[in-house]
Amino acid sequence: MPVPVSQAYTVAKYVLTQKVKRNKRYPLVLMLEPLFRCNLACEGCGKIQFPEHVLKKRVSAEKALAAAEECGAPIVSIAGGEPLIHPEIQDIVEGLIKQGRYIYLCTNALLLERALKKFTPNKQLSFSVHMDGLKEEHDKSVCRDGTYEIALSAIKKAVDMGFRVTTNTTLFNTANPARVREFFDELMTVGVEGMMVSPGYAYEKAPEQDIFLERNITKTLFKKIFGDGKDEWRFNHSPNFLAFLRGDIDYDCTPWGNPTYNVFGWQKPCYLLADGYVRSFQELIDTTDWPRYGQKGTDPRCKNCMVHCGYEASAVDDAFSISGGLRLLKAAKTFNRPATFTAEELEAFDNQKPYMGAHACATQPEGEATKSGKDELMEQLAARGQSSPKSDQELAKRN
Numbered sequence: 254m255p256v257p258v259s260q261a262y263t264v265a266k267y268v269l270t271q272k273v274k275r276n277k278r279y280p281l282v283l284m285l286e287p288l289f290r291c292n293l294a295c296e297g298c299g300k301i302q303f304p305e306h307v308l309k310k311r312v313s314a315e316k317a318l319a320a321a322e323e324c325g326a327p328i329v330s331i332a333g334g335e336p337l338i339h340p341e342i343q344d345i346v347e348g349l350i351k352q353g354r355y356i357y358l359c360t361n362a363l364l365l366e367r368a369l370k371k372f373t374p375n376k377q378l379s380f381s382v383h384m385d386g387l388k389e390e391h392d393k394s395v396c397r398d399g400t401y402e403i404a405l406s407a408i409k410k411a412v413d414m415g416f417r418v419t420t421n422t423t424l425f426n427t428a429n430p431a432r433v434r435e436f437f438d439e440l441m442t443v444g445v446e447g448m449m450v451s452p453g454y455a456y457e458k459a460p461e462q463d464i465f466l467e468r469n470i471t472k473t474l475f476k477k478i479f480g481d482g483k484d485e486w487r488f489n490h491s492p493n494f495l496a497f498l499r500g501d502i503d504y505d506c507t508p509w510g511n512p513t514y515n516v517f518g519w520q521k522p523c524y525l526l527a528d529g530y531v532r533s534f535q536e537l538i539d540t541t542d543w544p545r546y547g548q549k550g551t552d553p554r555c556k557n558c559m560v561h562c563g564y565e566a567s568a569v570d571d572a573f574s575i576s577g578g579l580r581l582l583k584a585a586k587t588f589n590r591p592a593t594f595t596a597e598e599l600e601a602f603d604n605q606k607p608y609m610g611a612h613a614c615a616t617q618p619e620g621e622a623t624k625s626g627k628d629e630l631m632e633q634l635a636a637r638g639q640s641s642p643k644s645d646q647e648l649a650k651r652n
């Protein structure tokens with residue numbers, strides 16, 4: 254099992270409690286973004302194009318802990334931005350541990366080796382290192398040479414010191430299945446506890462728009478990667494989510510499963526879309542137009558989405574029904590089976606637009622890594638509280 258027994262038990266107990274209470278929309282993982290500032294400017298990132306006055310903002314430790322308490326999710330993913338830049342990151346981590354939550358501290362690992370002395374190994378804390386492939390792919394994806402070696406070295410150091418270390422990988426349509434498989438092998442050899450993989454999401458504001466996956470190509474890509482997979486590979490996902498990625502199971506999105514709290518407040522409806530902000534988690538649940546989103550919804554931005562923050566919670570919820578439990582057993586048993594493809598699938602995969610040459614990585618002045626270009630949408634959102642019942646600016650001031 255790629256997570257400690259205590260974590261699996263905590264999550265199982267929590268989900269069963271929600272089922273007994275007949276709570277249809279419950280949070281599983283709080284996506285906590287205590288800042289948007291980052292020391293990288295990755296080509297597919299939709300978080301770093303905010304204007305400077307927003308990048309300067311931080312969610313205080315007090316507000317972060319209050320948000321976690323209010324939401325009640327057993328797992329907290331601390332994302333961003335780069336959380337290790339946050340001046341109160343230790344207080345946030347320690348406070349969440351005291352609350353009994355399991356934490357995935359997402360980091361690009363540039364600062365991880367130095368930061369390790371600030372933390373103590375704990376079964377409730379895992380560093381989730383951003384790794385987008387082998388050296389060539391990763392350095393290209395994060396727009397900086399040498400980043401792969403730094404991250405790999407930090408992973409080894411953290412593992413040696415007794416920390417839990419996982420990885421999170423975003424795969425774009427440039428992914429070479431054979432190279433991804435090699436990459437998985439490498440991560441296993443350095444002691445990574447479990448790998449998270451997710452298809453990229455087509456952020457309107459991300460600098461490079463040709464690299465994102467369409468749903469049918471996503472399934473073909475993951476079939477190619479997982480087919481004849483190795484027993485040694487450990488994933489930090491439910492078997493049903495992996496089966497979903499390779500097209501064996503169909504799920505709709507449960508965006509409330511991974512609610513997002515950041516410098517603006519609670520974000521509607523999910524980690525990826527920002528259709529307004531509200532002050533409380535309950536207000537998020539009560540006032541979001543949930544049927545609009547996901548595969549059955551009408552919002553075109555959801556059409557090609559298969560990301561883990563929308564669908565992992567659907568897979569976990571499903572596993573707690575009799576039919577879903579049977580699907581889970583089947584998914585776990587058949588994950589490694591050889592993949593078969595239709596001619597249409599292969600044609601679509603082979604004919605997708607190749608991603609050639611230099612990508613759209615921004616050039617940044619030293620020390621201002623996240624200034625990767627002016628984005629009018631983000632400027633407007635930050636300035637006038639777009640489609641929110643409260644002003645985003647007003648909410649941001651409170652944080």
Ligand code: SF4
Pocket residue numbers: 291292293294295297298299300301333334335360361383395
């Ligand atoms: S590491 Fe890359 S993807 Fe993550 S927040 Fe920084 S710029 Fe965005």
Ligand code: SF4
Pocket residue numbers: 506507508522523524525526546547548554555556558559560562563564
């Ligand atoms: S389908 Fe994707 S973009 Fe749409 S609500 Fe779900 S997670 Fe968000």
